[in-house]
Structure formats: C-alpha cells, structure tokens
Amino acid sequence: MDINVKVKPNLSIRAFYLFFIIASLQLGVGIMGAPRFLYKEAGTDSWISIFIAVAYIFAVLFVMILTLKQYENADIFGIHRDLFGKWIGNLLSSAYIVYFIVTLFSVLITYIEVVRVFIFPTISPLTMGVILLILGIYSTLGGLRIIVGVCFLFFILTHWVLLLLIEPAVQIDWGHFFPMFQTPFPDLLAGAKASAYTFIGFEILFLVYPFIQNKEKLHFPVYMSVAWSGLLVLVTTIITLGFFTGVQVERREWTLLSLFKFQQFSFIERLDFVVVAEWMMVIIPNIILLFWGATYGIKRLYNLPQKITIYALAVPLLIGCWLIDEHFQIQWVIEKVNGFGFWLVYVYPFLLLPMVLIKKKWNQHRRGEKNET
C-alpha cells in the first residue's frame, strides 16, 4: 500500500464539493433528535452548547487539515501506515472502517424505525433495508464522482423542507428561553457532547482529501459546511424549544419531525409524512458516503475490490436491520456508536497531529545526517 494516493485526474473533484460532502454527511438522522438530547443536558441554554460544539469542531478540522498537509497526497490509511507500520497501522485503520460500518448501520436502523413510527407501523424492516441498500449500492458502484453528485443534488433537493418550519417558527414562545445564561458550564459542555452524534461526519475529509483537485481552496468549503450544519441545528433547536415546552420536548423522540405537522395547505396536510419520506433523500448521501468510506478503506488496506466488498457488506447490514428492530436495541447501538465515534472523531486527531509532526522532524533530522556523511 502506498502512503500517498495517486488519483487519476478524471476522478478528482473540485474543493467546492467538499461543502456538500461534509454537510450532507453531518445532516442525517442525528438532527431529528438533536433538540431533545441537547435539552436534556443543557436545558434552556442549549443554543450555547451548539456554539461550543461548532467551535470545537472548527478546531478539530484545523488540526485535521494541518495533519493532512504534512503529506503530499495521503489519506488517513496512508498516514497510519507511515506512522505505525503495517500491523498497528492497519489495526487503527480498521478501527476507522469499523466505525464507518457501524455508523452506517446506526443510520439505517434509526431511519427505518422513524419510518415505522411515523408512516408504516407494519412495514418489514427488511423491505426498508432492501430499498435503502439498493440505492446505496447502486450509487456507490458509480464511484466517488457519482457519490459526490448524489450528495450535491440531494442536498439541494431536500432543503425546501426548511420552508415548512416557517409556520411553527412564527408561533415561537420566546419565554421558553428564559432565564438565559443560568446553566452551569459543565452542563453546557455535556450538551455539546450530546450533539456529537449529530455533528459526526466531517471525518470523511481524512478519506476524500487525496481526491481534491484544488487543495489550496480547501479551507473555505470545509469550514462553511460545518458552519451550515451548525446553523441548521441551531435554527431547528431554537424552533423546537421555542415551540414546545420543556416537558413536551423531553417526551418526544424525534422532536424535529413533530414540528412538520403544523404546516398545512388546502390540498395537503400532515406534511410530516412527506418530510419523513423525503428524509430518505437526506439519508442516502449518508449511506453511500459511509458505504464508500468503508469499502474504499478495505480496498486500500487489504486490496479487496470494492465491487465485491459492497455486496459482501450489504448482506450483514441487511440481516442486522432485520434482527435489530426494537427501540431499546437501536438506542443501544446509537449510544455505542456515539461513544466510539466521539473518541475517534473528536479526540483522536489531536493525538495524531503531534505524532505526525514528530515523525516529520525526525525524518528531516535523519536526512540531514545522511547528507552530512
């Protein structure tokens, strides 16, 4: 395995698309339940927690880009190989792959549960799993450029849903946010941590970085994407907390979706049905990016062709969807993913950077010695 990835020019993508890749991976099932998790920890000051979380993610992104810049054109797998050698490096890289797979799984089962709660109580999770995986496999088979296209188009095609929030937004009771600034700081931090699962997704940068054509323009779309998803979570949280009382928020599982019940037109009502179905188009970029990440990683590490691993991966996922369909099981999975992801996504980059820098220094030092002799 090479440390640096050689990308054919016809497979590379413009940095501009990073905005859509990262934002559409961040906005997925997480945002549906985010207000509740935030409220549980930080109460009326939840919105401050979001600012803290976004600021922290900016720091993580800064570190990630700095790490990647130390190499010519490497991804996380190459960096691991360079730093830790074959065995430990592969082990760490495999952790990333496993993380992608379990996140993918958590997205799948969460969405299937939402559909079963909101639209079809009787639909078999197997059927839902099949249609989601068909779309996932079909677009992943097209390669990264198609995947980016799906992210881009679906991102644009789903944002009209926000317009349906205008109706509840004008009915907000601002009294729900008072008293302000009363929550102790540790609780705010806990709130920020509770939103970790919502904001997960920017770690895909570690994988797509070698595919970026114009790396000098990388910063703006990356930070903007996190800012955009932060803004959306902020807006939805404010509307949710302002519209519902605290007790109502705590009682509802996917508070955001309940908001869509309040808009109605003369020819259609109960738009939460439409939104939940439309949410499939929010989920699909998640599924295919994670699918691609996992299979691409396996290809990089073990040289298995993606065309085989995609199908090989789909079967256990499907069986998993079928078996794990109880609410408490799904919550358990999400909790585990949350814990696992937190360390890997939010903490690990800070450990990686010093190691990369030390290794680089050491290499330069050794090269200098060689030149002297």
Added chain:
Amino acid sequence: MRKAKRKATNSFFPKKVEELKQVLEKEFVNSNDLSYSIFESSSQKLAVFYLSYQVDSQRIENTLLKALLEPNKDWTVDSLLNEIPINTGQKMDKLEELLTNLINGHVFVYIEGAQQVVSYLMLNIEHRSLEKAETESVVIGPQVAFTESLVTNLNILRWRMRSKDLVLEKIMLGKTTPKEARIIYLKSVANETDVQTMRQRLQDLDVDEVEDANVLMQYIEDSSWTIFPQFYSTELPDRASYAINKGRVGVVVENSPMAILAPTTFFSFFESTEDLYMRWNAGSFLRVLRFISMFISVMLTPMYVAAVTFHYELIPTQLLISIGQSRANVPFPPIFEALLLELLIELLREAGARLPTKVGQTIGIVGGVVVGTAAVQAGITSNILIIFITISALASFTAPSYLMGTSIRVLRFPMIILAGILGIMGIVFGISFLIIHLLKLTSLGRPYLTPIYPFRMKDINKVLIRFPQQFQGKRFLSYRPKDKVRFNKKKAQQKKDIDE
C-alpha cells in the same frame, strides 16, 4: 492464381462491344435493368450503357445521345470528355470500379478498341419535397424539416450555415448495404475530443446495416440499458444548425429524416428552438412549464395512488370527502384502477398514431370521451383519477423530443406500481433511483446532468431558464468548445446614464 486475376482486370480493355455486354450481363444478376445500346457509324462502334432507373433519362437523351448521333464524327476518349456538355465526365479502366459506379448512377460510353471507358454521373434520386415538421412542430420560427434524402439535408444545412469552417466529414456505415453518413461540426468551435469520439464510434461500428439515424443512435450510445435517449435526434434543421453552431457534433445518415446531435444534456430534451425565437421571459416561462409538466407527468398519478391507498391523512378533510364520494362505487384497489386507465390512455395514443388521420379523430373522441364517461358511470373508475390521468398524459406531450416524451410515459408505470406497494416511500425511492441513474449517464462521455452536476454557474442561464441575449455571450462551457466566446459581452451590456 490471384496474380493472374489481377492481370486480367488490368488488361480488361480493349474489348469488343458485344463481349463487354456479355461480361456485364454475367456480372449483374438482375441484368434486365441494364440498358445497353450500340451505335454504329462507318468507322467506329460505340456502346452506351447504364442502369435505367438510376439515371436521369431525360438528360441522357438531351445531352449525350443527341451529341453521339451527330453524323460523320469520329469520337475518341478525349473528344468525348471535351466536346460533350456534361461536366462530370471521367475515365475509367477497371471492371470493379465500373460496376460500382454503374449502381451509383453513372452512364458509360465505350468506344470499341479504346483503352478506357468514359463515364458521366447522371444520378437521378427520387425524393419528396420539403415539408413541415410533424413530430417536432413549432408555432413560430422555421418550419421546414429534414427529408429522407441526404443530398437535400446537406443542402439545407449548408444553406443555413454558410461557413468555411463547416466540416461535413464523409463516412460509410454498414457492411452489406453501405450507407453514407456525415459527421458535421464547426472546425473552429467544436471540441476535438467530442469529434474524435464520434468519429471513432462510427468507424468502429461493425454492423450489416444501419436502418435509420435513430438506430445508429442506439448503436453508438454510451449506455444501451437506460430508458433515456442520450443523443438528441431532431428533424428540424434550425435545431441542428443551432447545436452545431454552439460546438456540438451532428450526424446525418442517408435515407433518414433525422439528424443526431451529441453530446446532449438531459435538460436539452426540454428545450425547444421556439424558446429562442420568443422573448426571453416568455421563452423561459415555457421552458419552466415543460420541466414542471415532466415532474407532474411522472408524479401525479403515483401520488394519487399512494395517498388513496395508504395515506388518507395527507388529504385535507374537504378534499377527502369528494375523493371518497367519487371512489365510493369503485370496486378495485387504486393501483389497479390507475394502471387500467393509464393503459387506456396509452392505447388511445398508440391507436391514434397508427390509424389514418381521418379515422383517428373519430376514434379519439369515441375512446376518450365516450369510454371515459361510460367508465365513470359504470363505476369502474373515479372521475378524479380520470382528471389526474388526463393531465399527466397531456403533460408528457409537452417535451419537445418525442423520444423523451415516450420515456417519461413509460416511467410512469413502474412509479405507479412502486406507489401502490410502498406508498410515499415507494415514490421517494423511485425518484431517488431516477436521479442517481441520471447522474450515472453520460452522453458522448460527457455527464448527462451538466451543468447541474458537474456544477457550472455560467451555463445555468442557458439551461433551466433563458436569460436575455446580452448574458449569452459565452458558448456552453461545460462542453469545452474551442472558441468560448460568441460575442463581446461588455459591448452588449454597455450602460448609459439617464439622458445621455
């Protein structure tokens, strides 16, 4: 053995005229059509031969035969070429050359004992006159359509684009019955890669016969499994010349009234040349209308089926009551009802296309009005569904490309079935699948959904809506034309202050 044969063909002439006749009759299986006449004067013998239906016999009599019958004249090969007033004369001496040219409409004159035979091209092609476009009819703008004759088509195109840069590259297609095709592009504008790709695909084509331009299109398309056409086939010369002027590659085939245009985007199937002839705002409105009607055509019936089968909650009470009343007597599930009616509409359309025009209208009225009313009264269908189905059928005909319109109509059926099985989830699944599918398609190697993805801001104003002319200074940049600029934008946008 082989050498000997070649020698024989080389020394084919001189021959006696009777011998030549025998050879020709032997070579041509169907020699009834071979007209072979011998002129004898005192000093020499002349033979004139041609295929009777391939040539312009009026012209032969007036020019050639009249001259040959001039008394007391000794003809030589040179005097035949110089003194007879036909400008297509040439010498030939090989038998094979002679045979192929005989089919292509040459008239031959042979002087007994000469080394060569003289041939004149006096081709007579039967062709119909120019007519109005039928499948792509337009309200304003040029009405003329291509015909089946390649010569006519090239003539029209040349006349529309009197540019020295226009290349009409000749290429022969098909093994058993070769047909002439032309690759048409503007040398100074068209992207080299596109031209090369098209040329390569045509050259690599290994088939016995190319029936029509639409068949050729399917031979050389990027993906043959999809339902969407990837090249635009048009019968409008102004559309062809417009596309070629913008740097695309056109292909016309002998005996086909269609020209192929490539590469093509998905959106160009909803553009009509009429959009250009209208004012920009009215043209944009019509174009947006076409996009909306495509959406309606694919979605309306499936949404009805989904809502009525699974999601009554979606419909407000007032509307639900009237839908419920109209469906009260219908014994079938909505999916069956919708499929039945869609099929009926398709049946009417297909019958209308096949029937003679005089009968067609009657059948249309009987089928549409009488059967529709009777079906509602008999309680087989609900009248609300009939409204929906008629709207979606009408909407599908707004696509200027008949091929795209047909694709959209076919797409409705899987969508209805998905909606009938999975409700609204099925619809979203179908739409997502379609979008991913469209993303994967390419046309001549270029993405099908440009300029939406890969996104190119400067091309959007040519695709979704049409901006006023002064914003159209650039050609379609996604296809990387050689010459990007149409006109100087700055000059067109010069602004003046009030009262200057």
